[in-house]
Amino acid sequence: MKAFAALLLVFCYVVGSSLAAWECKEAPRLYSIRQIDAGMGQVVAATRYGRPYQLSGRYWYSLGLSSLKHVSVGPAGTWGCDSSNKVYKLVGGNWKVVNGQTLQQVDAGGDGQVVGxxxxxxxSYCQRAKYACNYYGKGTLAWTGLTKPLVYVSCGKMYGCWGLDTKNRTFVAKKVNPDTCVPNAWTRxxxxxxxxxxxxxxxxxxxxTSDGKVFQRLGITDSKREGSRWKKIPMCMPISHLTYDLNHLWVVTSSGWLLQCTQEEAAPPAPPV
Structure with missing residues (x-):
């Protein structure tokens, strides 16, 4: 069964629109992978057994000695949370407990701020960029509320934060000030x-989606941060988690395999004869 799944992953080519296509292949293998995050050229992941890892070349290396269920990397550094929902930051190769707030999910992909x-x-909460970036394991951090109950939240450096409410509906805060953590209104x-x-x-x-389908939001610009439409990206297996950075889409299948997908621009149409 494992050999069949591996063969399927190697030859899993995903066709997109006429303008671009996604091509997926098996990524460096990490057994029992549960969650993955990429940012600033780095890739980190956590397994179902609570072990955090970082990818270097074709190999995964253990990341610190603490047991974590969720990890995230971005401009604010590498952060995580454990099965007791304690928050951690990677400092000098070791995980340091961040006192002040428990979180079940954390995201470090914003413009220096950390949300969870x-x-x-x-x-939902936010840690201001000044304190998130400079925290090295001492003291207690005060977190600012993001004004909306969420079950999942993620921020980008450019176009604000996105989240899912308790009904799994999607919302966007088109701007979250990294210095104050104050968001503008959340838009459905x-x-x-x-x-x-x-x-x-x-x-x-x-x-x-809850049944493992992958969608990409298209049409996001500085003046239209909510984008214009969702586009389904066909996958050869149901997906449970994903992340994206520098034209690499990393997807975790529901069976625990990891795919690495890249998007290639299609050749322009031939001129009429």
Whole structure:
């Protein structure tokens, strides 16, 4: 069965629109992968056994000694949270507990700020860029509320933050001030209900539905940060988690395999004869 799945991943080519296509292949293998995040050219992941890893070349290396269920990397550094929802930051190769707020999911992809969702209450919080970037393991950090209950939240450096509410509907805060963590109003973005959403450093937005389908939000610009439409990206297997950075879309299948997808621009049509 594993050999068949591996063969399927190697030859899993995903066809997109006439303008561009996604081509997927098996990524460096990390067994029992649960969650993945990419940013600033780095890729980190956590397994179902609570082990965080970082990708270097074709190999995954253990990241620190703490057991974490969720990790994120971005302009504010590398952050994570454990099974008790304690928050951590990677400092000098070791995980340091960040006192002040428990979070079940954390995202470091914003413009220096770090955001996350608290357990049970689903309140969403933000850590200001000045303190997030400079934190080295000492003291307690005060977190600012993002004014909306969410089950998942992700920020980009360019076009704001996106989140899923308790009904798994998608919302966008078109701007979150990294110095104050104050968002403008959250705007509903109609479309499929998602189980997770990802905003890359350069503002690309992807989502995964509860049945494992992948969608990309198109038409996002500085003047239209909510974008214009969702586009389904066909996948050869149901997907449980994903991340995007520098033209690499990393997707975790529901069976725990990891695919690495890149988008190639289609050749322009031939001129008429």
């Amino acid at each position: 969702v608290a357990p049970t209450t689903n309140y 973005v109609k479309g499929p209900t998602m189980q997770m959403i990802e905003v890359s450093t350069d503002g690309e937005v992807f989502g995964v």
